[in-house]
Structure formats: structure tokens, C-alpha cells
Amino acid sequence: MDAVDLLTQDHRKVEAIFMQLQQEKGGQSQQLLAQLYRELSLHAMAEENIFYPALASNTAMSGQLIDAFKEHGEMKAILGELAALGNGPSGLSDRVTKLMKKVEHHVKDEEGKVFPAAREMLDKDRMQVLGQQIMEAKQMALPGVQNSLPAMELGMGGSASTTGPQTFA
Numbered sequence: 001m002d003a004v005d006l007l008t009q010d011h012r013k014v015e016a017i018f019m020q021l022q023q024e025k026g027g028q029s030q031q032l033l034a035q036l037y038r039e040l041s042l043h044a045m046a047e048e049n050i051f052y053p054a055l056a057s058n059t060a061m062s063g064q065l066i067d068a069f070k071e072h073g074e075m076k077a078i079l080g081e082l083a084a085l086g087n088g089p090s091g092l093s094d095r096v097t098k099l100m101k102k103v104e105h106h107v108k109d110e111e112g113k114v115f116p117a118a119r120e121m122l123d124k125d126r127m128q129v130l131g132q133q134i135m136e137a138k139q140m141a142l143p144g145v146q147n148s149l150p151a152m153e154l155g156m157g158g159s160a161s162t163t164g165p166q167t168f169a
């Protein structure tokens, strides 16, 4: 799968988790939050380490990329707060809503501007190679991301026990 298709698929997965979280009346929310943390952390890492650097040679993209890094920083700060809250209910839904708005903005920017520009800038082969690199980088980073979430109940083997969107298709 090419890089843009892969990153777009991540966006849809994250939106699906937010939808499930909004419908959640209790019980599964820690598992959903852990999934959200994992998906967003891996997505931001893949974009920052692989995808954005591939676009950085185009100076017309620099404003977009600076914005993207800033937005990732804001998302990570909220993810850190969510992780620190763990099972405590206070402030959880406010932060989830705040995070959802940030993610919506990120998705709109990327799918509206960054991804179309990337498709014009990079040829099909390069996109495929970047897609492969993104998948490999996510696999490598997964254990570290899981370990950074001590406050949430990830269960044995992380995604193996979940019923929602999986990290790797």
C-alpha cells in the first residue's frame, strides 16, 4: 500500500475509535483509549520520521509541515494527559473531545492539502517505498508505544485482545 493510502487508512481507524468512544457507556473505554493512544502515536511517528521528511525538499510545503509538527505536538500533549489520567474519570471526556477536534483539523489539513501535494510531488514507486518504510517503522515502534502506557489496561499482547480496529491490517 502506498504512503498516502496507508496514512489515510490510519485517519479512518482513528475516527472509528472516536466514534466508538462517543457511544461507549463504560466498560470498554480504557481499551479504546489505549487503542487511540497506540494508533495516534504510531501515526504521528510515521509522519514525522518518514513521510514529512520526504516532502521537506519542496519549500512550498514548509509552512504546512511546520503546522503539522506543531499540531502533532498538541495531540501528543493531550495523549500524555489521557495516559496520565488512566482510569480516573475526571476530565477524561473533555480531553477526548479536545483531542478529537485536533485530529479532525489534522485530517482536514492533510487530506485537503498535504496528501494531494505529496501525490503531485512523489511518483508511484517512491510512494510505495515510503508506504513500506512506514509499515516497518510502526512495527519497530509498537513495543515502545505499548510500554509507554502503563496507566491503561492494554491486556496481554495488546491488540490481540481487542475487538476494534487493529494496528496492522
Ligand SMILES: [Fe+2]
Binding pocket: 007, 011, 043, 047, 106, 107, 110
Ligand atoms: Fe495524519
